[in-house]
Amino acid sequence: MTRPFESPWGATKRDVHAAIGDALAAEEAAALATVIDVEGSGYRRPGAKMVVADDGELRGSVTAGCLEGSVTDLARKAIADGETRTETYDLTDDDDADAWGIGLGCNGVIGVLIEPIDESFGPVVEGLEKRRSQTVLTAVESSNLAVRVGDRTVVTDGEFTATGRSELPDSVVTDALDRTEPLPDNGAVCVTVETDDGAVRVFVDRIDPSPELLLFGGQEDINPVASLARQAGFRVRVATARGARTEPDRFPAADEVVSTNPTELPDLVTVPEQTYAVLMSHNLIDDRLALDALLETNILYIGLMGPRKRFRELREEIDIDGRDADRIATPVGLDLGGDEPTAIGFSIVAELLAVHNDRSGGRLSDREGPIHERLEP
Amino acid sequence: MTRPFESPWGATKRDVHAAIGDALAAEEAAALATVIDVEGSGYRRPGAKMVVADDGELRGSVTAGCLEGSVTDLARKAIADGETRTETYDLTDDDDADAWGIGLGCNGVIGVLIEPIDESFGPVVEGLEKRRSQTVLTAVESSNLAVRVGDRTVVTDGEFTATGRSELPDSVVTDALDRTEPLPDNGAVCVTVETDDGAVRVFVDRIDPSPELLLFGGQEDINPVASLARQAGFRVRVATARGARTEPDRFPAADEVVSTNPTELPDLVTVPEQTYAVLMSHNLIDDRLALDALLETNILYIGLMGPRKRFRELREEIDIDGRDADRIATPVGLDLGGDEPTAIGFSIVAELLAVHNDRSGGRLSDREGPIHERLEP
Structure with missing residues (x-):
């Protein structure tokens, strides 16, 4: 079915979820970039996703277009070496002609998780087909030697599902959920869990079927x-x-x-x-x-x-x-x-x-406060 | 340029204006149906237009889809005989299983003007290209023998433009404008003008370039x-x-x-x-x-x-x-x-x-009064 004036930026969550499923089904090499953290103001919120195909084709977005080049390069590295990594982009100095050009107008620090689309996405894709909400917990930083960046557990209706990747320790999952629930629909937030062997920063990402x-x-x-x-x-x-x-x-x-x-x-x-x-x-x-x-x-x-x-x-x-x-x-x-x-x-x-989205539909310029509520763990 | 999920109902005023211009430029036989009057509630307001091509292809709409079949038949007659006509559809008895089916939910009487797209549309198309607002005055009923249904004058910045069709008497134009101005952007309304030789009902249709x-x-x-x-x-x-x-x-x-x-x-x-x-x-x-x-x-x-x-x-x-x-x-x-x-x-x-459209946003269900203000001449 043709889409109007096709652009990767027109992709909705549903399109991005479909692209993940398609890449898995076709066994095509692809990577996923996910915004995990925004300090200050950013164009997109934590949980925003972009699928990068091996040929560089994009579906979705993580910023307004400023970082996609750099993120795409890292995504291709992830496809090549199978490694999961994070990258932090500091856009706070946007009045200086810095490395990102002449100021992006996003006074924010943006953390991005970049990973190959591997079998760990299987349970999520299956769950979405069954129209079930799921929570994906992924280690994005760890000083605990037993936990590596990318380790993942998927939770559906309180049940922990193995993903094919190394799982997170159950206590880390339980602690992270305790401290973040209830997340709103499609809410996502990072939380640091202390363990006896060091701190683990976990990205808690709630994935809901499209309305x-x-x-x-x-x-x-x-x-x-x-x-x-x-x-x-x-x-x-x-x-x-x-x-x-x-x-x-x-x-x-x-x-x-x-x-x-x-x-x-x-x-x-x-x-x-x-x-x-x-x-x-x-x-x-x-x-x-x-x-x-x-x-x-x-x-x-x-x-x-x-x-x-x-x-x-x-x-x-x-x-x-x-x-x-x-x-x-x-x-x-x-x-x-x-x-x-x-x-x-x-x-x-x-x-x-x-x-x-539980909003009023009136004009934002008539409303007080920030456009997006910040989720705090 | 492809349009999403193409449907004649997705056509905007701009698309309909373009279709009129295209039919004129290509010298293709086509007709235009315009809602001239709505009593009670209707899906569309006076001024709503639908272009009907000789092969029955539609662009735009005059109702939610209930009357388009009948209007299309009349449009093809207009293409064949070159005559301008009006038709009134009474949908007020919609709780009875009447001629229109099992109730349309539109408790209204809808008047439609149906006419061939002829050279009288030339000044309007030209004016739109120059991004000028125009008012098209058309006789839709007349007991004055010197004025026929379809007689037309176009007014731009106070200047009367001949259209190739018989023009309306200047006094009728002036009187109709006096009694309807200022019309809002794209506003349209019928007004009855008394002359010494009988009453003329004039459809006053303001055509604005797209924003x-x-x-x-x-x-x-x-x-x-x-x-x-x-x-x-x-x-x-x-x-x-x-x-x-x-x-x-x-x-x-x-x-x-x-x-x-x-x-x-x-x-x-x-x-x-x-x-x-x-x-x-x-x-x-x-x-x-x-x-x-x-x-x-x-x-x-x-x-x-x-x-x-x-x-x-x-x-x-x-x-x-x-x-x-x-x-x-x-x-x-x-x-x-x-x-x-x-x-x-x-x-x-x-x-x-x-x-x-000079509206507030916000939910209609939170607002009092009718959705559309009725224009009264």
């Missing part, structure tokens, strides 16, 4: 929403009702198109806490049945296309009070104006991102 | 912003500084890539009231020079990439007070969370749309 968008409807206005949501990193399913056409080429941006009844929509909600729904069948009866059914699940968000008046009609017909009416977004979307299908798509997908 | 986004910077993180802005209907120019690479394939979504100095950015601002700038050079010196220079223009919006602290540093170095600091958006973007380049792109483009 799902369930679009209920069968008309053409599904398409801009589906396309933009895909680009924003959502897995997109279109559920059509009443025998609507389901040819995949009718909804080219959808990962999946299924024909269903509105009352059976809950069957499509496998991981409710990662699922967002938008009801846009333009059919009052179907939307009412769909809303009623989805409210019975633990789904986080049900967006309802249409004017406010429509929701008042629905509210009279189904018992909404006491069933978390605040999960219902109506009118759906952020207040961006415009009536074009694409503008409506931006409005909806921007709201999905804001809700997914 | 421009000037991206200052030369790094890869330009790409997701440029791609999403293009999809949102902006004309996108990338201005790189300090001899950065300007190969077009480096910024595939840009309409134009120019190399310049930050102090010369104002030369690129030809229509300031339609231009939005985002400074993302990641270079404090260049961004400061660019901000200082752009504040001297009447540009509406200057987004500044980077943390809040960075703006405080800039503020100390240049005299911002008294030069409309509220034109500066920093940190740039809506508060959507996420640190991926694509998420940042959504945050910026969502803010551009909100500012362009």
Whole structure:
């Protein structure tokens, strides 16, 4: 499926995860660079990833483009020698014409983990296919001679999984988790664990499956929403009702198109806490049945296309009070104006991102405090 | 240039205007459908357009997909007989299984103007190329025997332009303008003008050139912003500084890539009231020079990439007070969370749309009143 104006910088977490899986499946030599630490301000946060193929092709990013050259060189070394390494880039002197040019505007120190994509990624890729959240713990610095940089344990639902690499000592894993949990979705942070034989700095990286968008409807206005949501990193399913056409080429941006009844929509909600729904069948009866059914699940968000008046009609017909009416977004979307299908798509997908990231959707310039909360172990 | 997951519903005003120009230039038979009136609620507002090619290919939309079949049939009739006509679709009985199916959820009456794309569109296409705003006045109903449906006058900067079709009487044009101005950008409304020989209903349609986004910077993180802005209907120019690479394939979504100095950015601002700038050079010196220079223009919006602290540093170095600091958006973007380049792109483009449409961002579900203000003549 073609992507718009393809650029490695357009890659989402989902694309990067897919690239890791593809490299493993094809047994192609590739490396992964991961931001593990940012002091001061950086363009990307800890956990940001970039896949580097043997031929230098990139997927994802670790900065705005300033360090990718240097990181790519180290990634190719990692492919060649199979070693895992870290590198620290100090960009704090950006008013001087230093080694990085004429000032990057990132007053930060950025730590990057660079490693070959090896069998240790197998459990993560498998877990993502099963849509399970996992925590990957990797040693990134060690004065304990028994622990080497790159040693790794993957934790899923409290269970430790061997990765093919040397594992971290269980006590280090337990201690690191104790001190960092609960990490937010896709949160990542470094923590130093003291052992009897020296300190181990562990990068704790929570990897979550991409959020799902369930679009209920069968008309053409599904398409801009589906396309933009895909680009924003959502897995997109279109559920059509009443025998609507389901040819995949009718909804080219959808990962999946299924024909269903509105009352059976809950069957499509496998991981409710990662699922967002938008009801846009333009059919009052179907939307009412769909809303009623989805409210019975633990789904986080049900967006309802249409004017406010429509929701008042629905509210009279189904018992909404006491069933978390605040999960219902109506009118759906952020207040961006415009009536074009694409503008409506931006409005909806921007709201999905804001809700997914627990933000308000207002202007950052009207808000106090830093853009990103810093995670502290 | 490929578009993502191509669908006629992804077409913006800019794409539709381009399709009109293309049909004229290629002398291909095509028709235009325009929403002229909406009573109650509709998916699209007056002024929404869809180009129908002779082979049935569509660009744009007039509803969410419910009426396009019927409108397309009428458009092909217009291509065949060269006649301009209107059609009214009454969707108010949507709880009955009426002729339109099982309820469209649009409790509205929608009027559509359907006409061949003929030489009367020439002045509009030319005006858009020159980036001028124009008002197109078209008779859509007439009991005055001297005025026929489709009669048209185009007004640019107060000047009446002949269109090749029969013109409207000057007094009708003047009266219609008096009663509808000032129309907002791209605003459209029907007004009935009484003449001595009967009433003429005139559709007054303001056509504005697409807004421009000037991206200052030369790094890869330009790409997701440029791609999403293009999809949102902006004309996108990338201005790189300090001899950065300007190969077009480096910024595939840009309409134009120019190399310049930050102090010369104002030369690129030809229509300031339609231009939005985002400074993302990641270079404090260049961004400061660019901000200082752009504040001297009447540009509406200057987004500044980077943390809040960075703006405080800039503020100390240049005299911002008294030069409309509220034109500066920093940190740039809506508060959507996420640190991926694509998420940042959504945050910026969502803010551009909100500012362009004079909206606040924030969730529609938190806001009172209708989504769209109704224009009343």
